[in-house]
Amino acid sequence: MFESITNSLEAVLGKFRGKGRLTEGNIKDGLHEVRLALLEADVNYKVVKNFIKQVTERSVGEEVIKSVAPGQQVVKIVHDELIKLMGESDTSIPFKEGGQTVVMLVGLQGSGKTTTAGKLARLMLSKGKKPLLAAADIQRPAAVEQLKTLGRQLDIQVYFEKDLPPTKICSEAIKYAKENGHDVVILDTAGRLHIDNELMLELREIKDTLTPDQIYFVCDAMTGQDAVNSAREFDEQLGFDGVILSKLDGDTRGGAALSIRAVTGKPIKFVGIGEKLDRLEEFHPDRMASRILGMGDVVSLVERAQQAIDFEEAQNLSRKIQSDTLSLEDFLMQLQQIKKMGPIKEIMGMIPGLGNKMDGLNFDEKQLEKVEAIIKSMTIQERLIPDMINGSRRQRVAKGSGTTVQDVNQLLKQFKSMKKLMKHFKGNEKGLKKKGMFPGGMPFGKGMIR
Ligand SMILES: Nc1nc2c(ncn2[C@@H]2O[C@H](COP(=O)(O)OP(=O)(O)O)[C@@H](O)[C@H]2O)c(=O)[nH]1
Ligand SMILES: [Mg+2]
The missing domain is CATH 1.20.120.140 (SRP54, nucleotide-binding domain)
Structure with a gap:
């Protein structure tokens, strides 16, 4: 996408x-x-x-x-x-209290109306509704059969009557719904390859006769500006309450998703993200924007960092890194700032390019706590000059922090190699800054945030 x-x-x-x-x-x-x-x-x-x-x-x-x-x-x-x-964001479907809520789907041929009718019915079913599908597309002989097939898959009734005009099918469907306790009726109407008078007359007649509660315009996201133009036409000639953008899974460009609201003033309610009946999602502009920017959720990350990281301190650290005087004391401070930002796994998930690779990885928050405990068991002097921590000091620190000497050894070793890594970057300060997520390229441990 x-x-x-x-x-x-x-x-x-x-x-x-x-x-x-x-x-x-x-x-x-x-x-x-x-x-x-x-x-x-x-x-x-x-x-x-x-x-x-x-x-x-x-x-x-x-x-x-x-x-x-x-x-x-x-x-x-x-x-x-x-x-x-x-x-x-406006993903609500206003259901009527008592009586039948009538939802009419309109759009060009092939835009995804029939599929979307099935998806919506499924969604409503999951919300405890008892939907009825009405097959009002008599333009294409296969269309009725297609809706019936979907109905069978979902175990939802499909209303159709041969030899009746579309408006009559719809009104009969609503009557049937009343008599049989269906609280929602979804009208699957016909489309054409292009907007023409005949189509608009047919749809207007249904609209005027039945006054559906909601009319949704279904369009194919992959057709970009064509989708936007037909949305404008449909809105002018018929009017609708919301947009359902289908085939977003095949849309690499995003043009329709980005322009349709601004052009028609109507909200995108749902998006179709696949052919199967469960591939319908509510449309959330904020998530969509993050997806479009391909940044995991870099924005929330910046917001959190704004709250948690002290800029002066970050610069100070950056100076220390460059002059190779970073101590375990500084390291402890970094750890505490990261912790303020939230659970590590959540933070990692917001980093562009990392997010979806995180699934299945198990981050051990306890590991961080252990590191913190070890450093806290050191004297200030030891934190500033880690090299002075000899065997007996290591034993004391391990005991004080409730860890083992191996744990202490490992931390000291990691800290040493981290410093070495930074020294390597020092010669290439630009590189570090560029990699840095924060001003001055503040690194968080071993390549954790880049
Ligand atoms: N990939 C993908 N295909 C879709 C989606 N919605 C519909 N389709 C496909 O688009 C084609 C036309 O859909 P259909 O519901 O028959 O359109 P209609 O003519 O407006 O009723 C069918 O092959 C559907 O399977 C979607 O969200 N994603
Ligand atoms: Mg159809």
């Missing part, structure tokens, strides 16, 4: 992240590239124009927060504006 837009935005924003200082000039250059990336993703050009304007205003105007690198801040602004673009 979104591979291509993610790759291009990642490249552009990566350049921002490397920058120590932002000027109006380099913000403009960078955002020019963001603009190209969005256009390439088939985002509506008016939407792009407005988007860049918003981001520029905020980036140039925003006061630089002390504890976050300026480049990170731009990423956060782009992220926030992406969310705004997709609007407030």
Whole structure:
């Protein structure tokens, strides 16, 4: 999902992240590239124009927060504006108290209406509803059979009557629902390859006769701007309450997801992410923005870091690393700051590129506590000059921290190799800074946060 837009935005924003200082000039250059990336993703050009304007205003105007690198801040602004673009999350289906809630699905042929009808019915079933599906697409002979097959899979009834016009099928279905205790009726209507008068007349007749409670426009995310244009047409000619974006699993560019709300003013309620009936998800703009930026959840990470990490202290540390005077005391402080950010596993999961590789890995929080206990059992002098911790001192520290001498040995060894690693980076300070998640490239142990 979104591979291509993610790759291009990642490249552009990566350049921002490397920058120590932002000027109006380099913000403009960078955002020019963001603009190209969005256009390439088939985002509506008016939407792009407005988007860049918003981001520029905020980036140039925003006061630089002390504890976050300026480049990170731009990423956060782009992220926030992406969310705004997709609007407030609105995934509710307003069900009527008593009586039948009628949901009508409309859209072009092949956009995914029938599949979505099945998915919605399944979802409603899981919410304790008793849905009825109505097969009102008599345009394609196979369409009724397709819906019936889905109904059988779900054990949900499908209403159809031969030789009746679509409006009549729908009204009969609602009548049947009333008589048989169905509280929701989902109307699966016909589409055409293109919008034409005949289709609109048919849909308007159903709408005017039955006044459905909700009309959802189903469109194929993979068709990008075409989907957005047909959404606009349907909204103007028929009107609808929300969008269901199907085939997002095959969408590498994200253009429809990003523009449809801004163009129609209607929320995306659900997204289809596969052919199977359980592949329907609620649409959450914030999660979508993170996915599009391909950053795990770098934004929450920055937010947490803002809260937990003291910038002055971080700079101080960075200086110490560079002058090779990092002590176990500093290390302890780092550990405590990381702990403030939350459970390690959660933090790791937010790191771009690491997130999904974390499944199955078992992070032992206790290990961190052990390390903390060991360092706390050392005297200040020992923390500052670890080399002085000889055999008997190791025994004392182990006893004091409730660990073993092996544990103490291991920590001291790890600390030593970590320092060696940093010394190696010292000659290549730029590299370290670039790798660093935080100002000054503060490393968290052995390549833990990069
Ligand atoms: N990959 C994928 N395929 C989908 C999704 N939704 C629908 N499809 C496929 O798109 C094709 C057209 O769907 P259909 O429901 O018949 O569209 P309709 O003509 O609007 O009723 C079918 O082959 C579906 O399996 C989705 O979310 N992901
Ligand atoms: Mg269909």
